[in-house]
Amino acid sequence: MKGLTFKKGIHPNYHKEITCDKKIEVMLPGSELVFPMSQHIGTPCTPIVKKGDRVLVGQKIGEASGFISAAIHSSVSGTVKSIENRLTFRGNKENSIVIENDNLYEETPGMATSAKSDYKNLTKEELIGLVKEAGLVGMGGATFPTHVKLSTPPDKTVEYIIINGAECEPYLTSDHRVMLENGEEVIEGIKILLEVYKEAKAIIGIENNKMDAIKQMKMLAKNTERLEVVTLDTKYPQGSEKHLIYAITKREVPSGKLPIDIGCIVQNIDSMVAVCRAVTKGQPVMRRIVTVSGSGVKKPCNVEVKVGTSFKEVLEYAEWDMERTVKIIAGGPMMGIAISDVNIPVMKGTSAVLCFTDEEVTSVPTTHCMHCGKCVTVCPMHLIPNTLHRHALHEHYDKFMDYYGMDCIECGCCSYTCPAKRDIVQSIRTAKAVIRAKK
Numbered sequence: 001m002k003g004l005t006f007k008k009g010i011h012p013n014y015h016k017e018i019t020c021d022k023k024i025e026v027m028l029p030g031s032e033l034v035f036p037m038s039q040h041i042g043t044p045c046t047p048i049v050k051k052g053d054r055v056l057v058g059q060k061i062g063e064a065s066g067f068i069s070a071a072i073h074s075s076v077s078g079t080v081k082s083i084e085n086r087l088t089f090r091g092n093k094e095n096s097i098v099i100e101n102d103n104l105y106e107e108t109p110g111m112a113t114s115a116k117s118d119y120k121n122l123t124k125e126e127l128i129g130l131v132k133e134a135g136l137v138g139m140g141g142a143t144f145p146t147h148v149k150l151s152t153p154p155d156k157t158v159e160y161i162i163i164n165g166a167e168c169e170p171y172l173t174s175d176h177r178v179m180l181e182n183g184e185e186v187i188e189g190i191k192i193l194l195e196v197y198k199e200a201k202a203i204i205g206i207e208n209n210k211m212d213a214i215k216q217m218k219m220l221a222k223n224t225e226r227l228e229v230v231t232l233d234t235k236y237p238q239g240s241e242k243h244l245i246y247a248i249t250k251r252e253v254p255s256g257k258l259p260i261d262i263g264c265i266v267q268n269i270d271s272m273v274a275v276c277r278a279v280t281k282g283q284p285v286m287r288r289i290v291t292v293s294g295s296g297v298k299k300p301c302n303v304e305v306k307v308g309t310s311f312k313e314v315l316e317y318a319e320w321d322m323e324r325t326v327k328i329i330a331g332g333p334m335m336g337i338a339i340s341d342v343n344i345p346v347m348k349g350t351s352a353v354l355c356f357t358d359e360e361v362t363s364v365p366t367t368h369c370m371h372c373g374k375c376v377t378v379c380p381m382h383l384i385p386n387t388l389h390r391h392a393l394h395e396h397y398d399k400f401m402d403y404y405g406m407d408c409i410e411c412g413c414c415s416y417t418c419p420a421k422r423d424i425v426q427s428i429r430t431a432k433a434v435i436r437a438k439k
Contacts, residue, residue, distance in 0.1 A: 003208045005233035006243040008380045010413050012170050012236055012334070016209065018293050019300045020173045024181055026304045027317050031101050033308030034086050034345040035061060035072055036094040040137045041144045042068030047097055053080045056108040058284055061097050064132070070145040070348075071135035074099060075286035075306035077106040087344050089311075089330040089337055096345075099308065114282035124196050127279065134278035135285050135348075140164060140175075140239065140268035141331060143349040146275070149267075150196060152260055158197040159263035160249055163190060163272060165206035165213065166232055166239035169332025172352050174289040175269040177302045179206070179213040182273050183220045187227075189272030192279050194226055202227045204269075205248050209234040236334065237411040241266045243380055255407050288350050292318040296325040296355030305346050312342040314353055327361045329354040334412040367420045375414035375424060381407050385414035389424045392431035397438075400431050408432065 038044035045062030055061060055074045062072035078101045085093035116122060116130065132147035152158055163186075167175040179186060190202050204221065206214045208231050218229045232238055232247055242253045244266060251262045259266055267275075270289060277283040286307055293300045298319035305314055311330070329336040330344075331352055375385040383404055391400040405428060414424040 003231040003233040004205070004247040005235055005238065006246045006380060008378050008382070008413075009235045009237060009243070010378050010416055011234070012416060014170045014209065014234070015293070016171065016173050016176070018171065019291055019302055020176055020210075022173070022177070022301050024177050024289055024302045024304055027309070027314070029076065029101060029306050029309040030313050032081070032310075033076055033099050033101055033306065034096050034310070035074070035099065035308045036086065036088050036096045036345065036347060037062050037072065038094050039072060039143060039307075039347045039349065040070040041142065042066060042070070042148075044095065045069060045072050047083050047095070049080050049097060051080050051082055054078070055080060055099060056106050058111045058286065059108045060284070064135075068145055068148055070137050070147075071133065071284070073135055073284040073286055075308055076101045077104050078102040087341055088347065089339050089344050089350070091337070091339075111282040115280060116282075117280050119192055119279050120195055122195075127192060127196050130279050131275060134274070134283065136271065136274050136278060137285070137348050138268055139270040139274060139288075139348070139351075141335070141349050141351055146267070146271060149265055150193075152265070156260045157263055158200045158260070158265055160245075160265075161190070161193050161197060161200050161202040162244055162248055162264055162266045163202060163204040163269060164239050164241075164244055164266055165204050165210070165217070165269050166244060167210070167269075168207065168234075168236045168239040169334055169336075169352075170236075171293045171354055172291050172332050174291045174302050174351055176210050176213055178270050178273060178289055179210070179217055183216050185273045185276040186217070186269055187220045187224060188280065189275035190227060191224060192275050193267070193272075200226070203248055204229045205232045205244055206230075207232045207234045207238055236413070237380060237409070240380065240409055240411060242409070255404060285348055288346055288348065290314060290346065290350055291352040292355070293352065294355040295357045295359045296321050296328070305350075307346055307348060309346045310342070311339070311344050311346065311353055314346065315342060315355060318355075320355060321357070324357040325355050326358055327356040329356070334416070335410060364421045366422060369420055369422055372419060374417045374419065378413045378417050380411065380413060381409060383408060385424050385428070388431075389422060389427050392427040397431060397435055401435065406432060406435065
């Protein structure tokens with residue numbers, strides 16, 4: 001079945017068959033959990049507990065320190081061991097709260113009292129306040145604080161609420177399973193957003209390699225006004241915010257602008273579950289559905305993991321073959337980050353842990369750019385990646401910006417298709433970081 005799509009992009013090997021039929025399993029963590037105070041785009045949280053304090057499940061332990069920030073809550077009950085710098089998947093050490101798990105999972109009384117099953121009687125500001133208090137961020141990986149995205153300027157009108165069910169990254173199937181197993185909560189979360197934006201229409205976009213999810217979501221959405229489910233073509237990066245908007249609405253986000261500037265906001269599938277639980281159950285973000293896949297694990301799975309659990313424990317749950325492993329990626333193979341240490345915590349934005357052996361990873365020598373233009377033909381942002389790559393390597397940052405380098409979404413299509421195996425996207429990512437640091 002042909003679906004809606006965007007211009008350019010690629011069709012990589014998806015390998016979703018490894019875990020797409022694996023039901024979500026619940027994994028309990030070990031004795032120590034680590035909660036970095038920066039699990040979102042924006043200002044890091046400020047710890048509001050101290051060493052020796054006993055904390056409960058759902059208790060706020062990190063307070064948002066600015067408008068673009070998101071509170072952090074404990075996913076276990078136990079004792080604060082320390083507040084110290086700990087390594088994260090980004091490769092840097094961040095201020096973190098370390099909690100010793102008592103395995104009692106005693107919940108804070110505040111969760112039950114903050115639940116609002118009659119949310120239709122709440123104002124827009126009250127609903128957004130509940131989302132903010134729960135520490136919601138974009139669960140698709142970008143981790144932008146959800147309450148900020150929902151707090152639209154008074155001069156902007158939300159016409160479309162786009163729900164991202166594309167899950168276009170190879171290997172990842174966590175959102176697919178959420179739609180099949182937690183579809184009712186997804187719909188309820190969308191209904192809450194429709195209460196926030198009473199004139200908007202919500203559209204769920206799902207790629208046509210997930211026909212069972214399309215059927216399920218259409219069945220669940222059929223009696224909900226202002227809600228539609230559409231089929232997308234299977235293509236990468238279909239789940240990119242700007243390309244998803246174009247595929248569904250045919251509206252284009254101008255350079256330097258945001259989706260709200262053309263009347264749209266985009267939310268992830270699992271974010272809708274988080275919205276539902278935050279409003280109707282008073283539950284903050286405390287868990288992630290993580291796809292664990294690749295030939296380096298003997299038991300590929302989709303697993304519900306408590307935030308703060310170590311990557312090592314997740315891999316061991318999936319029967320990690322450490323001796324054969326040559327590469328581990330936090331996230332998907334296209335936009336994820338290769339990690340060198342598995343003693344790092346699962347965070348709000350952790351969507352997958354991929355464990356690869358020589359079967360998936362090959363070392364190919366890099367050669368000079370041959371100016372074939374393949375990177376140009378696939379770039380979904382209609383940029384000239386080889387030129388940006390050259391300016392990035394020579395640190396010609398003014399020219400880099402002249403060629404709209406800051407519009408690059410770092411999807412990796414250019415590097416994937418490059419016959420010379422140039423590390424194009426990494427050079428562009430580095431140049432963007434340097435330019436942002438100079439501002």
